[in-house]
Amino acid sequence: MTRTRRHPLPRRSPGHRRTRITVTALLLLTAAACQQADPQPDDKSLTGTVYIGVKTDQPGFSQHREHNDRGFEVDLASYLGEEIGFAPKFHDVVSAEREQELVNKSLDMIIATYSITPKRDDRVDFVGPYFITKQGFLVRADYRGIRNEKDVAGKVVCTVEGSTSAIAQLPGGTTPHTESDYSTCVRKLQQKDVDAVFTDEALLYGYVEQYRNSKVPLEVVRDVSFGSINRYGIGLPEGRPENCARLREALRGYLTEEWASDVKAQLPALVAAYPGDWENRFRPDPEDVDTYSSCKP
Template identity: 75%
Template sequence: MTHAPRRPRSRRPSPHRYARIAAAALLSLTAAACGGGEKSPTGTVYIGGKNDQPGFNLHSQHTDRGFEVDLAAYLGERLGFTPRFHDVVSAEREQELDGESPASELVIATYSITPQRDEQVDFVGPYFVTKQGFLVREDYRDIRSEKDVEGKVVCTVAGSTSAIAQLPADTTPHIEIDYSTCVRKLQQGDVDAVFTDEALLYGYVEQQKSSKVPLKVVPDVSFGTINRYGVGLREGRPEFCAELREALRKYLTKEWASDVKVQLPALVAAYPGDWENRFRPDPQDLDVYSSCKG
């Protein structure tokens, strides 16, 4: 799926962002006029995503590629809209869906479903399940067990579930705005490890396998919680929520495995014969974790 080139990230809203907000507002008004504003929107739907996460969503050469891009394309095909991604950082995902005129209709950005977030936005999911782990340089041998994390400098991202995980007391957290910055600092030797969701880490392993500083995920070392990725949407749209849920349920049984094989080959290689059991949610879990019930 090809989109227009993106601007570098900016903390200040640009005229283009205001244009997206206006477009989303117009879309909401049109939907409201046709049936209460709850059903699936049509036409172009703006989606907040992370465009620097290989395997899930990487923007390169004017093209978005990754598992979440494939997921959005499937949902759009099933529900009749055309997805268009724009960049959002972890700490600003709730803001993307905030207010009467949100910047995005959906957020698909390795967005873990948590009770705290569910108070601010609605979720449909999960579409991926993963524990948290550590990414290190391939030649690094100093982390082999949980106790070895003590005394290390560990990079993670503001607004993520990893940033609030309970690491050993003398671990030094290094907080960045995105994981690509953490990975760069890891390869430069500025930090000892990157800490986030294991599935996400394998995307960087694949991306950097031919670089001068290849990377690996530390086996069997994890802190924090099990994370369940969901599609975020603004609260109060139960019909749209239910339509997304049923489309996602079909995706889990029809397209999920083939998309993971294509987009996350390092993850599949790390768990031969067991990767689906580890990372694919049970389709019935959507009834438990989605905000829309029944």
């Protein structure tokens, strides 16, 4: 580059130099303050199309078949959409990837038998619960190898990566086998590759209904349970308090208005297993939504 100025630049006065330093310092302080400020909430309004992560292979709760989505959680999502004013668009999600999908904000919410736990609540927000269930064992209907808790020892038990069942303490000698989805576990059970499928009892009754008339019918072992009581919640990315509050209020209405009829329609095997008592076992109290949701009234 040709230099056109050959003479030295005129010297600035000391006062001018001090002024420049003062302005620079102010700019640096302002930038630092902006970096330390709390991030603004990332509230994507629940209008238009809302992308919801669901399971596509869990009969009774959420299943994609013949180009249609059906199940209790699909009914729940439809109710919330009508109440709040959005159109659900469903996307398949596996258990092990649910948190990351929300952390990345790839999805607007997840309704996928997603249990509320303190560890998960550190990374995402929850609205719920909308279902309560203990954990249990699914076996072939002709299998008598598990009749009580002691019988679980020494058995090969299939569950899913990223689920609460995968970290439950089972009796010593039990051989855990994990898959990415429950349909694979159920297929291995029918083929006698595993002795039982271990996960939430409510979820297992969906498979009981699906295979009721098959060559290999299934059943849930009664009164045998390990692990925690699970409370299903709607998962949200952190920092969307307005969405959380709107969903919380809509869910309270759902529990009193539509919950029972949707369970009867989508999970008949569960209702038949506990005649006269299924609501007490599986339906949350609407007041629990205020207790367990990340956003408080």
